[in-house]
Amino acid sequence: MSAGLRVGIRIPPCDRADRVVETVRRAEELGFDDAWFPDSQLLWRDVFTTLTAAALGTERIGLGTAVTNLATRHPAVVASAARSVAELAPGRFTLGLGVGNSSVGPIGLRQTTSAAMREGLGVLRALLDGREWEFEGKVRSRLRDPQPQVPLHLAASGPRNLRLAGEVADGVILLSGVSPATLAGATARVREGAEGAGRTYETIPLTVSAFCAVTDDLANAARRLKPICASIAQNGGAPFLALAGIDVDVPATVEGVYPDLVHAEDWDRAVEICSAWISDETAVRFAEEFCLFGTAEEITERLHSLHCAGVTGVFLQHVGSYDPPTELIETVGAQVLPALPLVKADQG
Structure with a gap:
């Protein structure tokens, strides 16, 4: 397991859940901290079905959605699904949310607006905490057997949602890449949102999404x-x-x-x-x-730099959506993860 910086892997639910779990187990064996699963109903198997299998088939690795949405799934449905996975993986599940992208486009829906996202996060937090929520101004309801410890992380790239994440989310998934210039701009917006809401920016987990390949070419x-x-x-x-x-x-x-x-x-x-x-x-x-493309040594150094810049986690993506990231898991697990604590010790 990496020290300080959490290193995760994005695993698309591109096969039967039991087969996807084999990939998750291998990532767990090699020391990855988290496995993140995207949600797109026409592209992949159902994300919460896959998460359920992963929760039952692993012991340590963190599990999360990267990301689900509140357009194709009603917030109350998401709250119930999140609670169900969290029960099976206590302290290991993170609910990552976004505007929809590949879930909404192919079926003609619009991405979730910032206003709708704000309200949806409020619904989720209330239901998961066991509080009542008034739906459509007509009926008040609550979630039976809630799970208040589920962290809600918001994926964001634009300034409005970055500020919203800093204001109300339990963590942020940054879609700005690892470029120092864009990362600094994104985190500045998160800080604005946090400080405007009276929150301490430094306590908000920041996870960076990055395409990765260990290569000499x-x-x-x-x-x-x-x-x-x-x-x-x-x-x-x-x-x-x-x-x-x-x-x-x-x-x-x-x-x-x-x-x-x-x-x-x-x-x-x-x-x-x-x-x-x-x-x-x-x-x-x-x-x-x-x-994060380059040799294992170069990737290790860049991960260290991200951690020094205040990033608390990364999740690595391979290029491709319909095959598991087997090669990336093996190369990063063998060549990068073992070196991370050493780099931090040498340069700390």
Whole structure:
């Protein structure tokens, strides 16, 4: 287990729950602190079914949603599901929430607004604490057998939701990558929200989401990131990229990729299409600035730097949505995690 910085792995529920649990167990064996599961009803198996199997099939590793949403799932339904998983993994479950993205887009729904997210977090906290909530101004109800210890973490990238996270969430999942410039901007907004609400910013857990690959061939590995970079630019993230010297212009609609750039079923085709806007050189810069791509030693140093910057956790993502991150778990588990305490001891 890492010292100080929690290192997690994102595991898509891309197979039967019992098979996914085998991947989670391996991550637990190798010393990962957390396993995070995304939620998208058309892309993967049900996230809470998978979490239930993971809770029953592991002993130590933290479990969390990264992330579920309050658009396709009513807050009361999410509260019940979260309570059910938390009962099976006492002290190990974190409920990560976001605006919806790949859950809402394919079925024609809109992402959750900041106002709706604020109210939804209020509903969740009240129900999980065992308090009544007045629904639709008509009926007051409560959750039987609540689980008040479930932390609510909000995933955010825009300034409004970053401030909201600092104001009301138990923790923040930062979607700004590991670039020092964008990370500093994101955490500043979280601090504003926390201090405006009279909270102590330093006590709020900050978890950074980062694509990761242990490689000696950065140029070749970075090409795989072109759809990720293009998606960020396409969805309002061009100013973030520009802070790191990455200037790209991607059309609002990209044809030939299903269901979207980040979750493309034909990844090689998506890379080819995105090469029209993302050059090989840009992909390398994106990998260096925003992602954890490089040798084990380089990744270890960057993780240490993140911890020194106030980040309390990371969860690593492999490129791809429909296969388990087996190679990433093995390489990071063997080459990075064992070195983290040593680096901190040498430089602390």
